Amino acid sequence: MLFDExxxxxxxxxxxxxxxxxxxxxxxxxxxxxxFYNDEEYEFKIPNxxxxxxxxxxxxxxxxxxxxxxxLTLEKGTSLFYQFLIKIK
Numbered sequence: 593m594l595f596d597e598x599x600x601x602x603x604x605x606x607x608x609x610x611x612x613x614x615x616x617x618x619x620x621x622x623x624x625x626x627x628f629y630n631d632e633e634y635e636f637k638i639p640n641x642x643x644x645x646x647x648x649x650x651x652x653x654x655x656x657x658x659x660x661x662x663x664l665t666l667e668k669g670t671s672l673f674y675q676f677l678i679k680i681k
Contacts, residue, residue: 596618596620601664601666601669602615603616603627603670605674614629615650616657625657625664628652630650630652
């Protein structure tokens with residue numbers, strides 16, 4: 593899978609004394625965005641981490657979303673990241 597080096601989005605969760613961040617990378621020439629979370633940088637750890645593909649510079653691939661550039665707003669991205677955190681909690 594190749595990513596568009598010109599398109600990415602940082603998202604975060606900063607409530608309840610947390611400081612967690614993920615990054616969306618856009619798949620090249622596709623309406624697909626991939627969410628990565630590097631649990632080595634944060635206190636919130638992924639259980640069963642081996643179930644997720646890893647991209648060394650970004651962490652675990654925790655979600656793929658078939659969504660256009662216009663649909664992936666910061667609000668939508670933050671919501672998807674929060675849903676991931678709830679799922680693994």
